[in-house]
Amino acid sequence: MAIELPENVVVSKLDALASWCRKNSLWPMPFATACCGIELMATGASRHDLARFGAEVFRFSPRQCDLMIVAGRVVMKMLPVLQRIWQQMHEPKWCISMGACASTGGVFDTYAVVQGIDRFIPVDMYVPGCPPRPEQLIQAIIDLQDKIQAEGTITGEEFDLPSRQRRKRALIELPVLPSPPHPTLR
């Protein structure tokens, strides 16, 4: 949780300063489960260097990170672990859903794969791709930095806005209509 301020303190420039500090020092928590994890490692390696953008270290402890990058498909056995890691991260925290599988379940519409982690975790940025190129992930981090700078407050009030709390329309389940009988298969 951020700073408690008395009412007579002007915070407009302080918001911008705090957001600038936070956006330029986003330390990622790599939640790499599958193939997108390899691209995440490639993004952190020397050719496409993620440390240029402030992600100096990939801390594997959620207590030391503020950005969780979920890279790869998340199965139902892993989802409670993902939620626990998210809860252990300190605020302010953001989440990037990297790749098609983390965003929507990808090609794996099966009984074990969660169809999008944004059903259970608040996600700020989605990166399409299978896997996304490192440049796409870097673009997502830049966009997230712009979002933090535009909306950030020093006390973290931007997370209380209804736009952040509202359940996404795409996640409302549509009724499954029964399919007509196949002409040849039994």
Place this chain on the structure above:
Amino acid sequence: MIESATLDKLKAAFPQALPSEFRSQARIVVPTEILFSALAWLKRQAAFDLLVDITCVDYLNYRGATDRFGVAYLLASAATNERITVRAFLNEPHLTVPSAVPLWEGANWFEREVFDMFGIVFAGHPDLRRILMPEEFEAYPLRKDYPLQGRGERHNFPVLSRDRG
């Protein structure tokens, strides 16, 4: 492929086994009562020392099928480079088969996977529990009457929102 001498000895030892061949792949079908003794004979007398895989097929709605589940043991011989598939057919509600763990230690996880995916119980298995799905999962996913997208178990979790404090 299997040498004809081995196949003749197998047919002599187990007259109830039904051998057949398809494109040089040998397979026998045994009733479940003699399954363990057939596997033990193959391991000890015919030198099939490698258990390659244990798997299962669900023949629900299959054209011309008479039994529902077919458990398949794929064996190989490292000395003579022979391979054979041993099949045992099961029907509900008698989905119990003796475990092959006393013969091959590697059968442990194979049988756990077959139990997890099809619900076939291996009698005598030291630690028969689910291996791929979570422990509290209740259905058997690879059966033909289980839908591919599941029955809602994959989304049965609490939703975390951005509430502070």
